[in-house]
Amino acid sequence: MVFESAVSDLVAKVEQVHKSYALGTSPVHVLQGLSLSIARSELVAVMGPSGVGKSTLLNCIAGLDVPDRGRIDVLGRDLATMDDEARTMERRHRIGIIYQFFNLVPNLDVEENVMLPYLIDGVTPDMDAVGRCLERVGMQHRKDHLPAQLSGGEMQLVSIARAIVRKPELILADEPTGNVNVATGKKIMQLLRDVLHESRSAMLLVTHNPEDAARADRVLFLKDGLIDDGDALAGEAVTVGNIHARLQELGI
Ligand SMILES: Nc1ncnc2c1ncn2[C@@H]1O[C@H](COP(=O)(O)OP(=O)(O)OP(=O)(O)O)[C@@H](O)[C@H]1O
Ligand SMILES: [Mg+2]
Numbered sequence: 001m002v003f004e005s006a007v008s009d010l011v012a013k014v015e016q017v018h019k020s021y022a023l024g025t026s027p028v029h030v031l032q033g034l035s036l037s038i039a040r041s042e043l044v045a046v047m048g049p050s051g052v053g054k055s056t057l058l059n060c061i062a063g064l065d066v067p068d069r070g071r072i073d074v075l076g077r078d079l080a081t082m083d084d085e086a087r088t089m090e091r092r093h094r095i096g097i098i099y100q101f102f103n104l105v106p107n108l109d110v111e112e113n114v115m116l117p118y119l120i121d122g123v124t125p126d127m128d129a130v131g132r133c134l135e136r137v138g139m140q141h142r143k144d145h146l147p148a149q150l151s152g153g154e155m156q157l158v159s160i161a162r163a164i165v166r167k168p169e170l171i172l173a174d175e176p177t178g179n180v181n182v183a184t185g186k187k188i189m190q191l192l193r194d195v196l197h198e199s200r201s202a203m204l205l206v207t208h209n210p211e212d213a214a215r216a217d218r219v220l221f222l223k224d225g226l227i228d229d230g231d232a233l234a235g236e237a238v239t240v241g242n243i244h245a246r247l248q249e250l251g252i
Helices: 053-064 086-093 110-119 127-136 152-164 182-201 239-252
Strands: 010-021 028-041 043-045 069-074 095-098 168-175 201-204 218-223
Touching: 010 053, 010 201, 028 043, 028 053, 028 069, 028 168, 028 201, 043 182, 053 110, 053 201, 086 095, 095 152, 095 201, 110 127, 110 152, 127 152, 152 168, 152 182, 168 182, 182 201, 218 239
Parallel strands: 043 201, 043 218, 095 168, 168 201
Antiparallel strands: 010 028, 010 069
């Protein structure tokens, strides 16, 4: 199913999504009717307490996990109508994922990890693009290291280079500054902003950091399995002060 023309500027649309995990006899109800949308070129931040379901939401949008109920359209396609293989192809081509725990391949070196989006797709890597991205995240000098020979922050930088190398239309970033120092975090946010601008990409950014969230066009707050549009901050209202205030109001 393709988006209607009136909403064709939407990159992702999540409607009434429910997701639970079965754990013994008591299921964990994580997402409980959550809805959101992301427009082309838009940077949307999602904030919420630990364990609330932010990574679960990203996994569902990425097609790595399947919701129990509800609908997710990504880049004009309804994920539920696609089989596993089609979902995987879509993800490889059009979505860049910065994983919370990096997901680097341990037996590939840094450069090979950044080449991975090409390799798993069976296409010849664009080595200029690979080199440029490594340069942009400041990891060119570590290109021959294995992930185990990197610091946590360095692994994060490599995972960012890998996510942006093919200029995806949608970037899903799960706490991309969670493991680096403040100055590097600021550089990462600027880099991601630049990438969105250059490629007209959109990004869903999960963060606990109000300074990072303040770089977004809209800030959403996930609480009790839901995002309440009434809590969202947009446009000029997106300030560090307002974000702090909202987090306090919501008890996040
Ligand atoms: N495979 C699973 N089986 C059972 N429960 C799970 C599974 N994956 C996640 N959960 C539970 O779902 C909830 C949401 O997890 P999720 O990783 O989405 O949280 P989060 O908002 O990303 O948290 P954080 O800010 O700590 O990264 C948690 O309570 C977690 O324990
Ligand atoms: Mg998480």
